[in-house]
Amino acid sequence: MAQEASANFSRVPILDWSLLSTPESRVKFIEQLRHALINVGFLYLAHPPVAREDMDALIQYTPRLFDLPQEEKESIRMANSPHFFGYSRLGAELTKGKTDQREQFDFGTPYESQWKPGDPEYLRLWGPAQWPKEELIPGFKETYLRYLAQVEQLSYEFIGLMAEAFEIPEEALAPFFAGRTRPKPGILQHRSKIVKYPARKEGESDQGVGPHFDGGFLTFLLQASDHPGLQVQNLSGEWIDAPPIPGTFVVNIGKALETVTQGLARATSHRVLSPPPGSTPRYSIPFFQNISQDICVGELVLDFKPEILKLKESRGPLGAVDSVNYGEYGQYPTGYVNLIGRVKSHPDVAQRHYPDMFKQLFPDGLPAQGSAY
Numbered sequence: 553m554a555q556e557a558s559a560n561f562s563r564v565p566i567l568d569w570s571l572l573s574t575p576e577s578r579v580k581f582i583e584q585l586r587h588a589l590i591n592v593g594f595l596y597l598a599h600p601p602v603a604r605e606d607m608d609a610l611i612q613y614t615p616r617l618f619d620l621p622q623e624e625k626e627s628i629r630m631a632n633s634p635h636f637f638g639y640s641r642l643g644a645e646l647t648k649g650k651t652d653q654r655e656q657f658d659f660g661t662p663y664e665s666q667w668k669p670g671d672p673e674y675l676r677l678w679g680p681a682q683w684p685k686e687e688l689i690p691g692f693k694e695t696y697l698r699y700l701a702q703v704e705q706l707s708y709e710f711i712g713l714m715a716e717a718f719e720i721p722e723e724a725l726a727p728f729f730a731g732r733t734r735p736k737p738g739i740l741q742h743r744s745k746i747v748k749y750p751a752r753k754e755g756e757s758d759q760g761v762g763p764h765f766d767g768g769f770l771t772f773l774l775q776a777s778d779h780p781g782l783q784v785q786n787l788s789g790e791w792i793d794a795p796p797i798p799g800t801f802v803v804n805i806g807k808a809l810e811t812v813t814q815g816l817a818r819a820t821s822h823r824v825l826s827p828p829p830g831s832t833p834r835y836s837i838p839f840f841q842n843i844s845q846d847i848c849v850g851e852l853v854l855d856f857k858p859e860i861l862k863l864k865e866s867r868g869p870l871g872a873v874d875s876v877n878y879g880e881y882g883q884y885p886t887g888y889v890n891l892i893g894r895v896k897s898h899p900d901v902a903q904r905h906y907p908d909m910f911k912q913l914f915p916d917g918l919p920a921q922g923s924a925y
């Protein structure tokens with residue numbers, strides 16, 4: 553049917569935040585948002601409410617971070633951290649059991665750990681990040697934290713706009729954010745990382761990161777170099793390019809948000825292909841919006857008007873998708889689901905800090921590849 557064909561996509565739509573400045577253009581933004589959330593699960597956000605100078609400064613810092621001396625990078629390696637923050641060398645991470653060709657630093661928004669022995673283990677996932685020494689990369693931490701504070705606020709505003717697009721009150725989302733629609737900084741912890749995808753070597757794997765869904769609610773990705781490589785799987789299962797557009801974020805939906813919206817907001821499978829041989833590296837900086845750790849999203853699924861839910865039908869039959877992760881959101885607290893994701897991606901870190909869970913998920917011990925150290 554014509555309608556089914558038109559819901560599929562061959563490019564990721566671009567939404568302009570400045571449309572929110574007048575009531576008429578706001579209506580247009582909300583309509584475009586509704587379409588993107590339901591049918592695509594990905595969008596570019598142009599003119600976002602984040603200072604362009606902070607975005608650009610962070611992009612400038614990115615290669616310098618990877619050029620730090622190897623001992624400095626290793627001194628903040630992820631294996632030090634029960635919160636899975638810190639440095640992972642190239643080839644340290646697994647997606648769908650296969651090695652990703654990327655080097656990265658995982659950071660988070662500021663958070664003081666509340667965990668004490670006897671509490672559920674997953675509460676230990678949130679805690680302080682590891683930062684490189686200030687004198688080696690002056691101003692980096694301050695710039696990144698200023699950037700993260702703005703993206704965190706944007707992430708809550710964006711959830712408010714989603715509520716508008718789906719015609720539910722924004723307050724319906726408060727239980728996911730510790731009871732507030734716009735929680736204060738420090739109440740929740742969101743993750744962000746800085747990633748380098750080196751050029752593929754002739755004849756080697758081009759898996760920058762394998763096909764996956766993101767967890768949590770929303771991801772805001774800053775593409776920090778001009779390399780293509782990010783691809784998104786459309787409704788019929790084809791891979792569509794999402795190349796960098798300067799000054800924009802790529803926004804996509806995590807599995808937890810898909811679950812609580814009854815699938816109205818789509819979590820879309822995506823991957824990154826490494827740059828071709830001889831190229832300079834690709835860099836990216838994703839921000840992952842989290843929700844309260846003890847929430848079991850399967851018990852808090854939102855209600856929608858039947859005419860809104862019906863909009864899912866415009867997607868038509870869905871093609872096969874290559875991603876399978878984060879299917880556990882319906883059953884367990886989100887913190888536990890996130891811990892499963894971390895353990896599978898970084899088994900060596902898990903072996904050290906979460907030995908019981910490690911044994912459950914890797915009964916035969918550490919896989920040959922894929923150790924952060």
Ligand SMILES: O=C(O)CCC(=O)C(=O)O
Pocket residue numbers: 747761766773782822823824835836837838
């Ligand atoms: O680097 C990118 O462009 C995307 C990375 C990604 O999808 C992820 O880390 O979840």
Ligand SMILES: [Fe+2]
Pocket residue numbers: 764765766822
């Ligand atoms: Fe992702």
